Amino acid sequence: MKHLTTFRLIDAIARTGSIRSAAEQMAQTPSAVQRRLQAYEEELGYQIFDRSPGGVRLNAAGELVIQHVRETMAETVRLRSRIADLSGNRRGHVSLGCSQALVPYFLPARISAYQAEFPRVTFDVQVLEHRAAALALEDFTVDAVLVFSDGGVPEYEVILAVPQTLAAVMARDHPLARHDSLRLWQCYDYPVIAANRGFGGRTLLERSLYDKTFARAPVLETNSFEYLKAHVAATDAVTFQIQIGAPDPGGTGEIVSRPIDARDVPGGQLLLGKKHGRNLSVAASRFVEDIRKQLAEAYPD
Amino acid sequence: MKHLTTFRLIDAIARTGSIRSAAEQMAQTPSAVQRRLQAYEEELGYQIFDRSPGGVRLNAAGELVIQHVRETMAETVRLRSRIADLSGNRRGHVSLGCSQALVPYFLPARISAYQAEFPRVTFDVQVLEHRAAALALEDFTVDAVLVFSDGGVPEYEVILAVPQTLAAVMARDHPLARHDSLRLWQCYDYPVIAANRGFGGRTLLERSLYDKTFARAPVLETNSFEYLKAHVAATDAVTFQIQIGAPDPGGTGEIVSRPIDARDVPGGQLLLGKKHGRNLSVAASRFVEDIRKQLAEAYPD
């Protein structure tokens, strides 16, 4: 929207930390950007960026302004969504932040189901860890988040929280796959591979092993979940994944999962959240509601 | 603010109901206004106004847009207020809607007290009846309301509600003035004059008289509270006013008031309210808090 160009500019400057890079990002010359910013500051009566030779930084007033700017831009897309909604053809855009565990199965299923009903709704999925997700909510880069948290009070509004335990992931013909459910010590009869520290499931695993005598460091760590899958499929190694991100226990793929006995795993939670007090677009709120229902059914209290 | 000119225009068109009169109000030519509107509608992808030879009217999409427009403009003044606030010199603007009863004593006292502390805060006081007050809150023309309500669930957020009974108003040397408090029937020994139907106190009076045998129609009705006062001061007539709008019982002016026994008057309420979910400017929220405290002290539960 035309009348928001100054706001987009201010947002870009705040994000990049420099007028010149913001100009490049907006396909304009630095002088144009500089002038718009200057005009806005003059109109406001206050500087909103502190200038330094290395770039610019928001000052106290700027922090208030950028909040207003981002909220206004978010409100604008919400307005468009609501208008489109009342003319029947539901279009819109939903921007999500989620943990990696939601990527392989859950979110694709939900999004494609939603898009089957509303093909004109577009999605943006960002994989974020818990802390980054909170920040993204705060500055309006995502409408909602679906993230795994192993504790701590989130500073966003939690729409739904469902408990999540771990599942062991292994090849379909793996000896462990004969059991319906596993104790953690059973898995350590085989080589254990795991995601790097920092991923939600890994933290949960560490805490599960805290006082266990059979605990050993994983024989392999990686930041690639693709690698974990491939490795598990080809060997007798075992890895772990949060329930919702694990392959279907009864699936027919190369790898399957078995739940770990709840006694062995301290409770982690999958949180569906949005920014406090934020009004979502029609599309976004419908989708969030969709997920909420789905999760509430899948994990009845 | 420059980037809001289109919004101001749209607001003006919506209020006046015609492009030409909006243009006049904004000191522009109709063609300029027409073009801006057209440009905005094109950008949005939807018409906002239904055109007719007699003028224009908001359509369904327009209703959503005007809501957004007004909210955005209100948010902008709030932003300015917050920025001004952190630089120390508190300035700002507070727009209030109130019942007539608040005009003679209560509000002037509170506002002047507030302005003594913060001289750069400006005020706008609109006398509105209960229903109009709700509308004014809704379309952001007032920040908060302080109105008398004789029942019904208000659709705005009630910050504080205090009970209000009636007071009889009479000349200082009136025989009734010898009592500390009055029963309603006592007043009807004298000519009763009253405000027109529609004013808060009048409704309360009507309901108080509902099943009373001594009830008589007022010997005079007027829409001028100034007239009521003058008449009462000059004759032995009696009139009624909501407590908070009545002269000080111990005052030294030409007229005094005496409370009516609570048994005779069904409960009315004075409501302090704001729009649901709306964030007020620093100045406005401080002032509202000021009033809330004052009322809570004056009418302890």
Add this chain to the structure above:
DNA sequence: CATGGCGTTGCTTGAAATGCACCACCTGTC
């Protein structure tokens, strides 16, 4: 001490918004 990044500014150019005059239309009135 040079170099390369940064913010800032004077001047010129181009585009976009405005104002003017005018059209087409409907509505009520004489």
Add this chain to the structure above:
DNA sequence: GACAGGTGGTGCATTTCAAGCAACGCCATG
């Protein structure tokens, strides 16, 4: 049924405002 007087809409000339270019001064870094 002609006629004002109001409405929204538009082509064209003009003005105003924003963008681009090039250059300056600054400071941190190597």
